Amino acid sequence: xxxxxxxxxxxxxxxxxxxxxxxxxxxxxxxxxxxxxxxxxxxxxxxxxxxxxxxxxxxxxxxxxxxxxxxxxxxxxxxxxxxxxxxxxxxxxxxxxxxxxxxxxxxxxxxxxxxxxxxxxxxxxxxxxxxxxxxxxxxxxxxxxxxxxxxxxxxxxxxxxxxxxxxxxxxxxxxxxxxxxxxxxxxxxxxxxxxxxxxxxxxxxxxxxxxxxxxxxxxxxxxxxxxxxxxxxxxxxxxxxxxxxxxxxxxxxxxxxxxxxxxxxxxxxxxxxxxxxxxxxxxxxxxxxxxxxxxxxxxxxxxxxxxxxxxxxxxxx
Amino acid sequence: xxxxxxxxxxxxxxxxxxxxxxxxxxxxxxxxxxxxxxxxxxxxxxxxxxxxxxxxxxxxxxxxxxxxxxxxxxxxxxxxxxxxxxxxxxxxxxxxxxxxxxxxxxxxxxxxxxxxxxxxxxxxxxxxxxxxxxxxxxxxxxxxxxxxxxxxxxxxxxxxxxxxxxxxxxxxxxxxxxxxxxxxxxxxxxxxxxxxxxxxxxxxxxxxxxxxxxxxxxxxxxxxxxxxxxxxxxxxxxxxxxxxxxxxxxxxxxxxxxxxxxxxxxxxxxxxxxxxxxxxxxxxxxxxxxxxxxxxxxxxxxxxxxxxxxxxxxxx
Numbered sequence: 343x344x345x346x347x348x349x350x351x352x353x354x355x356x357x358x359x360x361x362x363x364x365x366x367x368x369x370x371x372x373x374x375x376x377x378x379x380x381x382x383x384x385x386x387x388x389x390x391x392x393x394x395x396x397x398x399x400x401x402x403x404x405x406x407x408x409x410x411x412x413x414x415x416x417x418x419x420x421x422x423x424x425x426x427x428x429x430x431x432x433x434x435x436x437x438x439x440x441x442x443x444x445x446x447x448x449x450x451x452x453x454x455x456x457x458x459x460x461x462x463x464x465x466x467x468x469x470x471x472x473x474x475x476x477x478x479x480x481x482x483x484x485x486x487x488x489x490x491x492x493x494x495x496x497x498x499x500x501x502x503x504x505x506x507x508x509x510x511x512x513x514x515x516x517x518x519x520x521x522x523x524x525x526x527x528x529x530x531x532x533x534x535x536x537x538x539x540x541x542x543x544x545x546x547x548x549x550x551x552x553x554x555x556x557x558x559x560x561x562x563x564x565x566x567x568x569x570x571x572x573x574x575x576x577x578x579x580x581x582x583x584x585x586x587x588x589x590x591x592x593x594x595x596x597x598x599x600x601x602x603x604x605x606x607x608x609x610x611x612x613x614x615x616x617x618x619x620x621x622x623x624x625x626x627x628x629x630x631x632x633x634x635x636x637x638x639x640x641x642x643x644x645x646x647x648x649x650x651x652x653x654x655x656x657x658x659x
Numbered sequence: 660x661x662x663x664x665x666x667x668x669x670x671x672x673x674x675x676x677x678x679x680x681x682x683x684x685x686x687x688x689x690x691x692x693x694x695x696x697x698x699x700x701x702x703x704x705x706x707x708x709x710x711x712x713x714x715x716x717x718x719x720x721x722x723x724x725x726x727x728x729x730x731x732x733x734x735x736x737x738x739x740x741x742x743x744x745x746x747x748x749x750x751x752x753x754x755x756x757x758x759x760x761x762x763x764x765x766x767x768x769x770x771x772x773x774x775x776x777x778x779x780x781x782x783x784x785x786x787x788x789x790x791x792x793x794x795x796x797x798x799x800x801x802x803x804x805x806x807x808x809x810x811x812x813x814x815x816x817x818x819x820x821x822x823x824x825x826x827x828x829x830x831x832x833x834x835x836x837x838x839x840x841x842x843x844x845x846x847x848x849x850x851x852x853x854x855x856x857x858x859x860x861x862x863x864x865x866x867x868x869x870x871x872x873x874x875x876x877x878x879x880x881x882x883x884x885x886x887x888x889x890x891x892x893x894x895x896x897x898x899x900x901x902x903x904x905x906x907x908x909x910x911x912x913x914x915x916x917x918x919x920x921x922x923x924x925x926x927x928x929x930x931x932x933x934x935x936x937x938x939x940x941x942x943x944x945x946x947x948x949x950x951x952x953x954x955x956x957x958x959x960x961x962x963x964x965x966x967x968x969x970x971x972x973x974x975x
Contacts, residue, residue, distance in 0.1 A: 399774065403781075445953075448956060448957035449956055449957070452956075455773055455774065456956055458716075459716070459907060459911070459952070459956065460952075463949040463952045464949075464953065466901075466904060474943060588785065591778065625792065626793055628788065629786055629793070632782045632783070632786030632789060633782075633786060635785070636783065639775050639779050639782060640769065640779075643769060643770045643775065
């Protein structure tokens, strides 16, 4: 049985709640809550992705496409049809689930890493569609005037209000995902991770669980996309390109694939790196990302989440 | 450096094409498709060489092509070296990059699994891309065609002389590789690694050296593809990923690991893309190859010429 320690979750929740107050008090980091909104949105994607990579042992190189599907469906349905944003959010997730099933079922029934290639191709196709179907998506210029979110008359119209909304979603998804990992499905996933052949022999339907995780990760990415669109009120295709999928991969690898905490910390670190700390490198930040990814793959196979254990092992020697 | 102001003769080509009949237009698509397909075939062969020895899908394969084109531009156009010097020199430089890729990114990985190795090649590819952007900037570069750009009329279709070079180099590459794998002892050793690395090392083959060799060979072929492609389609730092994905499409279409499959897959993919862009929607030009890739993965993952056995056994 996997133990959940409640203390770190509570501490982290309190830190997240207190952060906007702290940021207000410290000069120079007044824009950090804004960045934290994006970090929260990306965390939603990486939580799903870490389940896929860490537990099902598969990579998706097309997660940006599901992020984009959520964002575009929310934007199109609200601006062109005036639908309620929450309904659009649900519709986006529904579409992502269907599409992920269509892409995932054939590729996950094969052994090995066909999903990586299928999602890579799928991601680029969706990106091309966003650019080409200008009538619907606004083409390369994107879409403007996407409404903000409100609930029972309460408008999420400031950075701090949206911050709490996004992080509420992150915590809800986080707790739900931890529950999945502890359930029967989670035990099956962990078994698959240790040995696919053995779990197959024990009667675990390996392909079915992998597909479930992939579909779940797609739904989360779509949810994140909707939140992104309603926060920025503006989207364009370049947000959803191949490099964003790779960036998500870097977040997961840096945080640690086998740990949902790692998914959140990876998202936080990379978001702050790209919004604040890598300005010095301008466009050449891509080299830094490459070096981070390569360095982590070589020296930190379990990411930052695996660091404490590595230090412990090292001290014991 | 030779930054290009207008794409070579593409506009003229378009003007001319409006006037010609459907039959010659279809012929034109076929010829263009086979030419571009030859490039995809060479990228696909590069994938297969590394895959057969290591089971790694080297996602940095497209960067070799990009580097081949840009380094050739630098040596031939900017530094003014004659083609017969610049050509081999470019191949040598890119081959060195391929060796570095193996030594710096692949070999040092402590817990190699297919997953981590794929991630390492992704990391390498964005590093190479970033460095190329640093050196050459974002503008596309042109390279003079090997025998000029005066088009040849062929039943109403227009053939650029460079097309012959592209197809010719594909043939030369295939012949040389076949000789290498079937006649030389090193080539046979590499094939042995592909069949069974453990057994190969038992009979005294240095598997690590064979892996290094596979990366070098694959980089060299990528460089050739880049050099011959640049006079037709220009080259910029950002082209690698798309070339890699399409090359992989050719690999899957032909059957993972199969050399005849790579050639067939490349040519078919290039042709589909050319007809799709011409007849259906030019904005979706890049999507056709990827749709084919998805369709093959879903319908017949062993590809046209691949064996079903390999699909079942191999880790990828």
